[in-house]
Amino acid sequence: MSEPILTGSGLVKRYGSMRALAGVDAAVAAADRLAIMGPSGSGKSTLLHVLAGIIRPDEGEVRLAGSRIDDLGENRLSALRRTRFGFVFQAGQLLPELPAEENVALPMMLGGLPRRQAVARARAWFPPLGLDGLEGRRPGQLSGGQAQRVAIARALAVRPDVVFADEPTGALDQATGEEVVSLLTRVTREHGAALVLVTHDPDIAAHCDRLLQVRDGLIVEQYELRAGQVTAHA
């Protein structure tokens, strides 16, 4: 792995007496594709949220490009998530009243880009993602796969350093899920963004370069995934 852009060291997160993360180290390099797997409740989503600055760890630290981010104020964290990170969730992240192109343009507008330019840039994402002609459709008028492609466009439109994807295929059928995750892994790499993907599906995880297996708040195994070959590290 080349120089990491995002690192989490000694991460602990407690909910009451429960430890969701029990001392986790994780790192992601630029254009790296990291899958986090584990059974439900293992702490994999908590790990994603801590790395993304959504949840503050009780112990340990998170650094982006060498700068600590877990101690930033809420406003700066919000700005960081908006400008340096992109997010793809299982479903529901698109605003139902906005047409697809405005959903993609929204993060850019929030960053201060005038609407006309933001929408123009947003439209440019549609043909490469197979969404040509769907710019004016509302999320409710898109299929599940199309909606996830729009979400991918929205995540990448701000040219983030890291894209976080939390069960992005969880609401899709297997074939569509394969399509979407192929697209996600391809375009994040094409645009030089790292990808942190949480999934419980090994076939989806297989699209990534590395895999962290999480259980009871700990990383129990790490793998390098290379063209179908699996190399265990821990």
Next chain:
Amino acid sequence: MQNQLLAITAAAVSALVLLSLLGFGLGSWQRADRAGWLTPAASAEPTALQAATTMYVDGGRPVTVVELAQLPGKAATAAPPGLTGFPRPGQVYYSPALAALIHRLPAASLAGRFPRAARPGTLGKAGLSSPDALIAVIGRAAADPEMTARRGSTQDQSPTAVGIAGYATTASGTLSTNVSWAFLLAGALLIVPITVLAAASGRLGAARREQQLAGLRLAGATPRQILGLASVQSAATGLIGALIGAAAYAALLPLLGSYRVGGGTWFISDLWVGVPWALAVPAAVTLLTVASAVSALRQVVVAPLAAARRQDARGTRRGRAIAFLLILAAGALAQQSGRLDRVGLLALVVLVFLALGIVGPWAVDRLGRLLCRLARGPVLLLAGRRLADDPRAAWRTVNGLALAGLVAGFFSIAQLGGTGQNSSASEIALAVPRASATALVARAEQRLEAAGVHAAVTLNDQDQLLYVDDDQTVLDVQTSAAAGQLDRAVTALTGLTPTGYPTAGAYLGWDDAQSIRDLSSISIAVLVLSFVIAIASAGLTAAATVLDRRGVYRLLRLSGTPLGIIDRARLSETAIPLTVMAGTSTLIGVYAGLRLNAALHTSVDRGTALLLAGCVLLGSAGMLLALGLSRPLLRTVTADPGRRASRRGRARREGRKARAGKAERS
């Protein structure tokens, strides 16, 4: 749970306001009925004579003096309401409030106006419009000059006593009738905002259940089952709220009774609507809640997939604008025909409200689209898209204040300027026989001097206060307009001659002025209630919207959208249509008020124009406050979104462990 509480609150407020309004409306008719005996219908075969005069005391409090005389040789006349028998000559009865006032004021100011009676009786509630009513009943002989002399006439007293045969038929006083109509008009003006508030309570819960019921529908539940489920849930919420509102109404009756209008405060029994209405109103609010919830959920029943995924924008049709124009044209035609009586005017007001209700969502839709076109940043874009996406929902939020603006605009501008005639405030006039006029001047001077009143007494044939016969002239007294001086002068002159009671110029036109004060008081109450209802509607709807959209808001924050942007977009989607719609409707109300003033040749009062401005400012501030109250809720539902996700994961894991443990043990 929060939504249920909001829905219950909305239903409670609706029932409370509806029952209160109904109480005042029905109560004012009962008042008018009970005051009817003061103006009995003349009989072709009279058995008694009745003369009623209004005089004033204590700075303008009206005292009604009823003089009664049984005609000899005629059948016994029934007792007036509030008395056990028809008064015999020399008997005097006072209403409780008058008796208390007589006790409080010096005899030279009030008691001296009435015949001395060893034991004055008390006029009972059945003869009183209000606990504050000041009424004296004096029994006289039919041959008494007080009953037979032709009096000077004013609008407060007729020139002759009326021959009556009882109190079965009466001609109601104009004051009570005006107040009754004013309450009816107030009801018409407030019924729409109240309905909106009650309907909001149904929609609050329904919006939350939409996804759940859509899921049930997709799982195979029939439309009847879906609607049945929604109806039962909404009925429970609506009924609980409406019953709380009814209980609050009953508890607040003493407070409501202290509202002084139409001549005084209220008997509690007048404001109590009775058991049938007390049950019917909560039932109506519950039905409205259910109807509103079912209407909100009809999308689920018709197209569950669309409801689950919100495919379509809930746009509006141009037909609404056309219907609005048609209604306005019909109203304008009716107004120009000049045949609008009270019922017609009421119908016109309801029609204007209906027109606003029809055009409102369409106008909000167009406003939303315009905002979308003009938006350069995310706040206006989000607000505009939300408005265009569901204009009916946005209209429901601002509807109440738009209608309140119409009411405020109209009432603060209309019916102003007529504040009574005070050109002869220091004058007291008394009709006297021309033959004995000079002697009466001398006696008047003596009486006034004895009472300590400095006054100039003259005779005046051209007096403006009194209308007299040819054989009469007017004894004109010029004195100080101070209330104490007037009271003493009037008391001193009372009984000087049987040709009538002294009339003080200060109180000429009091009846009209009181009507205007009453209408003004009712309109202010309508205004305040409208704003309160509108603010409650907006606050409840804003809070419900936060709850309904918490999933979207949470994901927006999670993706880095500042809370301030979400909050500003949320406020804009209410504040912008509110400013445009309420501003426009207020201007329509002002225009209608100006037109009415022009027709009545009255002018705008600066004080009430300031009142309008104050109400608009306070209403807007209240609205912003109500919207702002849901800000902590927004912060709560979007706080630490990742933790919520992790909690769900933990719960799943604990559940799985528990199941695994159980399987192991077994």
